[in-house]
Amino acid sequence: MGLIASGVAMVLLYDCLVEANTSNYRTVPWSDDGIDGSEILNQSLPPLAIDSSRLYFNRIPKAASTSMLNILHALSAKNNFTHKSSSVYNMRILTSEQQNELAASVVESEAPVTFDRHVHFVNFNSLGFDSPIFINMVRDPVERIISDYYYRRSVARKHIDSYAVTPSKFWLEKSLEECIRRSDDECQYMTGYLQVGHMVPYFCGHHQKCMVVNDEWALEQAKKNIERYYDVVGLVEMLAETIAVLEKRLPQFFSGASEILTRIGPHNVNLEKPSVDAAARNELKQNLTNDMILYNFIRDRLLRQIAELE
Template identity: 35%
Template sequence: MVPSRIQLLAVLAFGVAMLFIENQIQSLEESRAKLERAIARHELAEVEQRHSESTGREISPLSENDDMVVIYNRVPKTASTSFTNIAYDLCGKNHFHVLHINTTKNNPVMSLQDQVRFVRNVTSWREMNPGFFHGHVAYLDFSKYGVRRKPLYINVLRDPIERLVSYYYFLRFGDDYRPGLRRRKQGDKKTFDECVSSGGSDCAPEKLWLQIPFFCGHHSECWNAGSRWALEQAKHNLVNEYLLVGVTEELEDFIMILEVTLPRFFKGATELYRTGKKSHLRKTTEKKPPTKETKAKLQQSNIWKIENEFYEFALEQFQFVRAHAVREKDGELNALGQSFFYEKIYPKVN
């Protein structure tokens, strides 16, 4: 019995020793990693210092972004005014310009000559840089016009039916942003449910066709309601041409990611959205949620199916970006810090 107890104690002692050694090794590896990062930061600082001395100027994160241009080709009734008000509130503090693109009759499609003028303005109007351009304009591919540096596109999408319902009541009752302004359908008391039930034109499935063409752009096929080509082009542009596309239902997360990605424009935006008054100002008046029967009728249309597919595609992409940009802690989302660093920088500093 005695030898077996001694053997058991020896095994336990060996196990404890191995755990201790593993913990020490892990601690050493963490210390080594911290040392490598410190060395890498020092080497990078030395490289930047040499570059600064050779060019005769100080490297400034702000000055490098002073020619940046952001275009927000805002889709109507997606909380675009709420978001744009944040840019107006921040432009003086963060030292950038905000310009509203006001098209005749809010037409989102520009003539070819206006496309050329707009591209020339955005790319050569240095006095307005850094600039935040916003307006109800369809996506425009700047590379078609031979420019070397394209602007950064951002946008926000909304559930297609929710967006249409909001627009329907907005045309009739307006909102609390400019309550005295007379709207185009003012006086029409018909509810959205009654409109769908009677087959009205203002609530027809064709009215759902808006978010896809806004992302598809200035091709004729983009505006053919129900076009799957337009859907695929919109998806392509969303993934390849837009820096970030958020959703109305998660607007605060969209603003938070923008703040850490583009602090030149959006530093302080999250706190302003949470506590400011302007960002929550615009709400459609007299809006009545549609019934399940009304939604079901609209969802039978091919146009809704395609628009909803695009919305769900955008939502999935945004949630993917968010999962790699923020973490939840104590019930609140917090932006992640930098998770990469540079090492093995050659030639070595003397």
């Protein structure tokens, strides 16, 4: 079920990402003109209120999300909860009204229940609802960008006849190194510019400032949300250890997860992904400063949780 849903998701998600020479990843400079800075920079977080009978996995693309989804599906019957996968795959950023609709649908569902969706963090408390337990998975930021870049092309090649506009041969065959050399939007992560492809917004939220590359406020907001609302944020590079932490901390949902992981193994691996040279990797690493800081912050937090298992 998870693999079929994932395949359909990819077709829908990437249906509008193909053009002559690039994708719809657009970089534009951000300006706070006309925005109340005090509202952005000094916003107070609401009192913490968590509903432990509901769990939300706002999954990040190319970060073991399919493996985690399959584990949740497999465990739902065993641990007597319902898992609900969103049928919306290409809407990561929500208006205030859409956030309210999402939150209401979660709190109105019969518990115990778990949810997954590719979406930026939604602060249920600020909307007047108890928050579900949030979880997520992250991956080395450079490796995730590389994987996502080539996975979009792999999906486009497999479903090329389904597109209203046929992907160009140039776009399909363009290497990441060439994309970086040309400064194409889909592989540019420029400080102070809006970009949809990086990791921080998944934990920061829906304010436009969350999407600004290497913005200090966005990074700190992401850290605060992780500490307050995310019981576990795991690492792809430490998947087995992450699952062990989830079993220990959230047994109502993840009891038996290690056994399931051993049985099903990793999913959605792109065998067509080529190697990427060191220069391209280094440039991505230098540009993804805040993603790297957040990744290490999450890694240190997970290591502390692993130590608590002993």
